[in-house]
Amino acid sequence: MGQNVVQKIIDAHIVEGVPQAGTEVGITIDQTLTQDATGTMAYLQFEAMGFDRVQTEVSVSYVDHNTIQEGFENADDHAYLQSIAKKYGIYYSKPGNGICHQVHVERFGVPGKTLLGSDSHTPTGGGIGMIAIGAGGLDVAVAMGGGAFRLTYPRVVKVNLTGKLQPWVSAKDVILKVLEEVSTHGNVGTIIEYGGEGIANLSVPERATITNMGAETGATTSVFPSDEVTRLFLEAQERGSDWCEITADADAEYDRIIDLDLSTLEPMVACPHSPGNIKRVADIAGTPVDQVLVGSCTNGSLRDIYVTAEAVAGKHIAENISFGIAAGSKQVMEMTAKDGSLAKLIAGGGRVLETACGFCIGNSQAPRTDAVSFRTSNRNFYGRSGTNSADIYLVSPETAAAIALAGTVVDPREYFAQEEYPRFSLPEKFDIDDSMIVAPAEDGSSITVQRGPNIGNPPDKAPLDESLCGEATIVVGDKITTDHIMPAGSRLKYRSNIPKYSEFVFERNDPDFFKKCMKNKKAGVDNVIIAGDSYGQGSSREHAAICPMYLGVKLVVARSMERIHKANLINFGIVPAVFENPADYDTISQGNTLSVEHIRDAVESGSERVSMKVGDREIVLKLELTDMDRKLLRAGGKINAVREGILS
Ligand code: F3S
Incomplete structure (x- = not known):
């Protein structure tokens, strides 16, 4: 075959x-x-x-x-x-x-x-x-x-x-x-x-x-x-x-x-607050807009910036729109500067932004309160833009250009004539200049690693305890993203300092989460996170597992869990489990006392189920773990496993 x-x-x-x-x-x-x-x-x-x-x-x-x-x-x-x-x-x-x-x-x-x-x-x-x-x-x-x-x-x-x-x-x-x-x-x-x-x-x-x-x-x-x-x-x-x-x-x-x-195919749009909330652009035509941003790792290529520039050329951005453009790389920035694309965008009223993630991760261009923002990036989760009340829509550069000019949502096929469509062909040679890529030393043994005060160490984790006794420190709903768990934006600068960054875990869901966890940790009470469907979706941010680990979270129980986040939890020694009966999720409240007798035995022995006590009730949890997952959890995470020679 x-x-x-x-x-x-x-x-x-x-x-x-x-x-x-x-x-x-x-x-x-x-x-x-x-x-x-x-x-x-x-x-x-x-x-x-x-x-x-x-x-x-x-x-x-x-x-x-x-x-x-x-x-x-x-x-x-x-x-x-x-x-x-x-x-x-x-x-x-x-x-x-x-x-x-x-x-x-x-x-x-x-x-x-x-x-x-x-x-x-x-x-x-x-x-x-x-x-x-x-x-x-x-x-x-x-x-x-x-x-x-x-x-x-x-x-x-x-x-x-x-x-x-x-x-x-x-x-x-x-x-x-x-x-x-x-x-x-x-x-x-x-x-x-x-x-x-x-x-x-x-x-x-x-x-x-x-x-x-x-x-x-x-x-x-x-x-x-x-x-x-x-x-x-x-x-x-x-x-x-x-x-x-x-x-x-x-x-x-x-x-x-x-x-x-x-x-x-027609011009499409992902509406707030999920990349899966898809409609046709024509279906939301006429929606007023405040901000349009072109760029990110999704649409920051030479083609994307060129097409946007040609669409805007000779015209002006609507007065109600703030319009930003961020090329995806120095190569694109340099080539669009040379071919005149950037000049056309600037002349039209565009704001040329740094070649970086910027607006996509909420590090710049946070929109105004209650704004409507159309972007060419790939995620529009609640709050990711840096403004919780903003509505973020995801579209193509063509649609973004039409909206920036019209000042309201418009299908680019309606706004532009068919023959106006810019014909882009890939250059026979891109401009190559790798001077901003620094090659490693042949022999790095004499090089000293620079560690400023913001550079900490990965926190240690003890091997898995035999039993777990704690509380439902937080109960969250469906589609909790790693942005909810571990906010980025202005907090991201603490990423190398785990004790400091941990102060912001779940700050949008429960501003007291950090304090409750630290109080429990000191008292020897294990912290447990209870969640709905698709827990941990979004970015691969492993801080969404490292910081909870630092806070003494030992178990996450969800109705369902996303792949990368589940792997991160295991890597940092936090047991991921799902409810056998999804309806049990509704029976747990924040602050409930929880215990799981012999959780280590269950993990080690390959059990696919374990019983969690909530007050005087028993709830069955599924452990969907591979043999390697079980070894990692038993060791207290992957760093311990490598040190112990469990992993090559
Ligand atoms: Fe891409 Fe950077 Fe956004 S890697 S998804 S542009 S944060």
């Missing part, structure tokens, strides 16, 4: 287990990436595990999230990241060089390789034919040390593309349509593979937009074949020798096939 693209790449990297859907396999990791928000902790963990040099083919440390230097904290982190990269064999991409995923596709991504990144949008690399997976920083640290990455051998969903996109409809509309089709849940353990004759009409940056926002489906990753389009892109990046062809065999099989005719 033939193989699909996913099977070809994964099977070539398996070092443990058998390739069978639903079973756990270990794969070797060729490349890693970190960004600064997750990177400092990943490298602190890399050091704590005692590795002396990265074992991967390529590892890159990007600074793109917290580039604002309003205090010493971020600058301290950057100095730490630069020195540790030099010492241990890691490339360092300086602030200003661009957003990790955009730069990685441009300068490092290689078809057929595996990439593990401590950022949930690492699947962007699937646009160039890699198996690119987002994970917690600790998993990335282990991979840098040469350890295997464990994942469920995936089910593969094929999205079969035919036809060609119409003017004013683009790659963002493709992924919004896919999100409408597969939604944001129920895709754990699957990989989305794109194929069909329609892919020939999508460039690598367009494919990367699609695989980037594929992260919102909850699938492990998304991938395109590596074909002639990929070869031309790599040639234009002067990396033609990195290319190889990877396509699905004619008789490859898939678990599901979704047919999508590109020529029938």
